[in-house]
Amino acid sequence: MTVLDDLDGKIIGLLAEDARKPLTEVAGQVGLSTSAVNERVRRLVAQGVIRRFTLDASPEALGLPVLALVWAAVPHAREAAFRSFAASHPGIVECHHVTGVWSYLLHLRVADLAGVETFLTELKSEDLLERSETMLALSTVRSAPWVPR
Amino acid sequence: MTVLDDLDGKIIGLLAEDARKPLTEVAGQVGLSTSAVNERVRRLVAQGVIRRFTLDASPEALGLPVLALVWAAVPHAREAAFRSFAASHPGIVECHHVTGVWSYLLHLRVADLAGVETFLTELKSEDLLERSETMLALSTVRSAPWVPR
DNA sequence: AGTGAAACAACCACACC
DNA sequence: GGTGTGGTTGTTTCACT
Numbered sequence: 102m103t104v105l106d107d108l109d110g111k112i113i114g115l116l117a118e119d120a121r122k123p124l125t126e127v128a129g130q131v132g133l134s135t136s137a138v139n140e141r142v143r144r145l146v147a148q149g150v151i152r153r154f155t156l157d158a159s160p161e162a163l164g165l166p167v168l169a170l171v172w173a174a175v176p177h178a179r180e181a182a183f184r185s186f187a188a189s190h191p192g193i194v195e196c197h198h199v200t201g202v203w204s205y206l207l208h209l210r211v212a213d214l215a216g217v218e219t220f221l222t223e224l225k226s227e228d229l230l231e232r233s234e235t236m237l238a239l240s241t242v243r244s245a246p247w248v249p250r
Numbered sequence: 251m252t253v254l255d256d257l258d259g260k261i262i263g264l265l266a267e268d269a270r271k272p273l274t275e276v277a278g279q280v281g282l283s284t285s286a287v288n289e290r291v292r293r294l295v296a297q298g299v300i301r302r303f304t305l306d307a308s309p310e311a312l313g314l315p316v317l318a319l320v321w322a323a324v325p326h327a328r329e330a331a332f333r334s335f336a337a338s339h340p341g342i343v344e345c346h347h348v349t350g351v352w353s354y355l356l357h358l359r360v361a362d363l364a365g366v367e368t369f370l371t372e373l374k375s376e377d378l379l380e381r382s383e384t385m386l387a388l389s390t391v392r393s394a395p396w397v398p399r
Numbered sequence: 400a401g402t403g404a405a406a407c408a409a410c411c412a413c414a415c416c
Numbered sequence: 417g418g419t420g421t422g423g424t425t426g427t428t429t430c431a432c433t
Contacts, residue, residue, distance in 0.1 A: 103311055105311075105312070110398075113305070113307060113398060114398070114399070116304075116305050117304050117305050117307070117397045117398065117399070118302070118304070119302060119303055119304075120269040120270060120302075120303035120304050120305050121269060121270060121303045148311070149308055149311060150307060150308055150311040150312070151305050151306070151307055151308075152305075152306040152307065152308055152395075153267070153268060153269075153305065153306050153395075154268055154269035154270045154303065154304075154305050154306075155265075155266050155267070155268075155269050155303075155304060155305065155306050155395055156262070156265050156266050156269050156300050156301075156302065156303050156304065157300070157301040157302050157303075157304050157395075158262060158266070158299060158300055158301065159298055159299055159300075159301055162252055162254075162297070162298060162299040163254070163299070168346065170346070170348060170355060184391050187391045187392055188391055188392055193392055194392070194394055195390075195392055195393055195394055196390070196391035196392040197317065197319065197387040197388075197389070197390050197391070197393075198387065198388045198389045198390070198391065199319060199385040199386065199387055199388060200385050200386045200388060201383075201385045205391075206319060206385070206387075208394075234350075236348040236349050236350045236355070237348065237349045238346040238347065238348055238355075239346075239347045239348060239349060240346070240347045241344075241345070241346050241347070242333050242336045242337055242345035242346070242347065242354075243336055243337055243342055243343070243344055243345040244344055244346075245343055245344055245357075245394035245395060245396070245397070246301075246302075246304055246306075246394060246395045246397060247394070248266045248394070248395060249259075249262060249263065249266060250263070250266070
C-alpha cells in the first residue's frame with residue numbers, strides 16, 4: 102500500500118509552502134532529478150496522499166471576517182438532510198460529527214453577525230436544528246487554509 | 251484599496267480547485283489573455299487576497315487519523331506562552347480565541363488516543379491549562395484543507 | 400488594464416541505467 | 417526508482433492599445 106519515505110515528506114512540505122513552485126526547484130532542494138520528483142508527485146496524487154493543490158485566501162479580503170463556531174443538536178430523523186445541507190452550504194467551512202452532548206460542530210464564515218442569525222434561522226426553518234450554541238472566534242492563533250467557494 | 255471584480259473571483263475559484271493549473275488554461279476559462287491572468291494573480295498575491303498556494307493532504311495517509319477538538323481554559327498569566335506554544339506545535343491544526351466559558355478551541359491532529367493524552371499532559375506540565383474538555387471527531391462532513399508540518 | 404509576440408523556463412515522455 | 421534528453425507547453429516581459 103502506501104509507503105512514504107522522507108523524500109516524499111520533503112516534497113510535500115515544499116509544495117505545501119508553495120504549490121506553484123517549479124518541480125525543477127523542488128528537485129534541486131531534495132536532491133533528485135526533475136523527472137523523479139515529477140513521478141513522485143504524480144504517485145502521491147494518484148494515491149490520494151495529496152488530495153489536491155489549492156490556495157489559502159484571506160476571508161477578510163473577501164468580505165467574510167466573522168468566524169462562528171456552532172454546536173448543533175440535529176433531529177435524528179434529519180441527520181441525512183443535515184449532512185447534505187452542511188456539505189453544500191458555502192458558509193460552512195468545516196462540519197464534524199463529534200462525541201459529547203452536541204452532535205455536530207460547524208465552522209461558519211460570514212460577513213457579519215446578521216449572517217450568523219440568517220444561518221441559524223435557515224437551519225431551523227428546514228427543521229435541521231433542535232438546539233444550538235454559538236461561539237465567536239475573537240482572534241485566531243493558527244488557522245487552516247481558507248478556500249472560498 | 252482592495253477591489254475585486256468577478257474575474258478575480260473566477261480566477262481564485264479555478265486556482266482553488268487546482269493551484270497548479272496552467273495560467274493559459276485559466277485564461278481560456280475566464281476569457282482573458284494569459285498575460286492579464288498572470289498580472290491579476292500577481293496582484294492578488296501582492297495584496298494578500300491569496301495568501302499562498304498550498305496543498306490539501308490526507309491526514310490518514312500520513313498517520314494522523316485522529317482529530318480531537320479541545321476546549322481549553324488557560325491561566326491568564328500564561329496566555330502569551332499558550333499562544334506561542336499553539337502557534338508552533340505541529341499537532342495543532344487550528345487555535346481560536348473564543349467567546350464563552352472556554353478561552354480557546356483547538357483542533358488537534360494525532361496518531362491515536364494516546365497522542366491526545368500526551369498532548370494534554372504536555373500542556374498541563376507547562377502550566378498552560380487550567381481545565382479542558384475534549385471531543386473527538388467521529389466523522390467529518392466537510393473539512394478545511396490539511397497541510398502537514 | 401488588456402493584448403500579442405518573443406525569449407525563456409518548466410514539464411514530461413522516453414530511452415537507458 | 418533513478419537519470420538525462422529533447423520536443424511540447426507554460427510563463428513572463430515588453431511594446432503597443
